Amino acid sequence: MFDEVKKKLSELEGVTKVQIDLELDENGYFDRKCPASDCGAAFKVNFEDWKNIVRDEEVFCPICRHAAEATEWNTLEQLEYIKNFAFSHFQRELAPAFEADARNFNRSQTSKSFIKISLTYKPGNIAIPVPASALEILTQEYTCERCSCSYASLGGAFFCPACGHNSAFDSITNSIETVRKTLVAIPAIRATLQENLDKNAAEDSVRHIYENGLVKIVSAFQRFAEACFKRLSNAASFKVRKNLFQNLKESDELWRAATGTGYTELLDLEEYSCLSLYFQQRHLLAHLDGIVDQAYIDKSGDNRFSVGQRLVISEAGVSDLADITSKLCLELKRLT
Numbered sequence: 443m444f445d446e447v448k449k450k451l452s453e454l455e456g457v458t459k460v461q462i463d464l465e466l467d468e469n470g471y472f473d474r475k476c477p478a479s480d481c482g483a484a485f486k487v488n489f490e491d492w493k494n495i496v497r498d499e500e501v502f503c504p505i506c507r508h509a510a511e512a513t514e515w516n517t518l519e520q521l522e523y524i525k526n527f528a529f530s531h532f533q534r535e536l537a538p539a540f541e542a543d544a545r546n547f548n549r550s551q552t553s554k555s556f557i558k559i560s561l562t563y564k565p566g567n568i569a570i571p572v573p574a575s576a577l578e579i580l581t582q583e584y585t586c587e588r589c590s591c592s593y594a595s596l597g598g599a600f601f602c603p604a605c606g607h608n609s610a611f612d613s614i615t616n617s618i619e620t621v622r623k624t625l626v627a628i629p630a631i632r633a634t635l636q637e638n639l640d641k642n643a644a645e646d647s648v649r650h651i652y653e654n655g656l657v658k659i660v661s662a663f664q665r666f667a668e669a670c671f672k673r674l675s676n677a678a679s680f681k682v683r684k685n686l687f688q689n690l691k692e693s694d695e696l697w698r699a700a701t702g703t704g705y706t707e708l709l710d711l712e713e714y715s716c717l718s719l720y721f722q723q724r725h726l727l728a729h730l731d732g733i734v735d736q737a738y739i740d741k742s743g744d745n746r747f748s749v750g751q752r753l754v755i756s757e758a759g760v761s762d763l764a765d766i767t768s769k770l771c772l773e774l775k776r777l778t
């Protein structure tokens with residue numbers, strides 16, 4: 443009884459390709475989402491580069507470097523859009539066949555039948571595809587130094603989606619930039635938190651953001667210094683123990699031994715002693731939840747706190763750390 447529908451379906455079988463135009467943002471960037479379940483990072487790729495540079499077989503997540511085929515990176519909105527588009531497309535294609543079948547069926551019923559079955563086909567509302575809404579405007583844009591693919595992400599990105607390349611210098615610059623932008627956004631973040639939580643919880647979260655900023659910059663610096671040191675032509679002649687770059691004094695000596703220039707030649711005394719303090723604070727935050735111990739006071743000379751107190755990380759401190767680290771990284775890059 444569904445002859446027309448069957449006919450139409452077999453016609454459609456050979457034509458499975460339907461072009462779907464997905465929305466780009468105003469800069470021609472294409473929303474993407476990492477398919478790794480514990481990452482799910484949102485990012486964007488310049489659409490021309492997505493077509494011309496990114497390969498179908500392998501795309502990398504800029505945040506976690508998960509690799510998957512090019513078809514796996516749709517955002518939830520895009521998946522929804524594609525589903526709705528496909529649904530309304532087939533609904534449109536099949537509607538006339540359903541109507542014809544219903545007419546034929548009704549015609550075949552004789553008026554003498556005891557039971558009269560009538561079939562009507564009511565076309566449902568054609569599903570209107572919802573355009574993929576643009577994700578929050580992502581302001582950090584990158585161009586890969588190796589393959590020149592342009593991409594953007596909310597916060598710092600580490601790997602090129604097209605070739606997976608990681609630039610140590612870009613990574614540290616991005617991490618610092620992210621922390622700086624977060625500091626600028628603190629009043630807005632605080633206001634939103636106060637609206638949705640209570641005042642205390644909002645302050646707690648803001649304190650967390652400052653601590654996070656400090657830890658993030660120090661960790662990013664360590665990674666950068668390590669990668670940068672490896673690029674020295676004589677790097678192989680130095681034995682570098684694990685986590686050496688977590689120790690400012692030791693790594694300062696290492697740089698001096700390898701290049702003749704240490705941190706104290708690249709920074710002024712005030713900057714270097716502030717940097718040492720921030721390194722000690724990171725250690726305390728990472729290992730003792732920020733509770734001050736005697737070792738911290740001895741090593742940092744920070745007398746503002748006594749043993750058992752908890753560190754207070756200020757916005758000015760994080761911002762100062764961002765400035766000093768930027769300067770030092772630029773200088774270290776020159777040494778390599």
Ligand SMILES: [Zn+2]
Binds near residue numbers: 476481482503504505
């Ligand atoms: Zn990822």
Ligand SMILES: [Zn+2]
Binds near residue numbers: 588589603605607
């Ligand atoms: Zn690349």
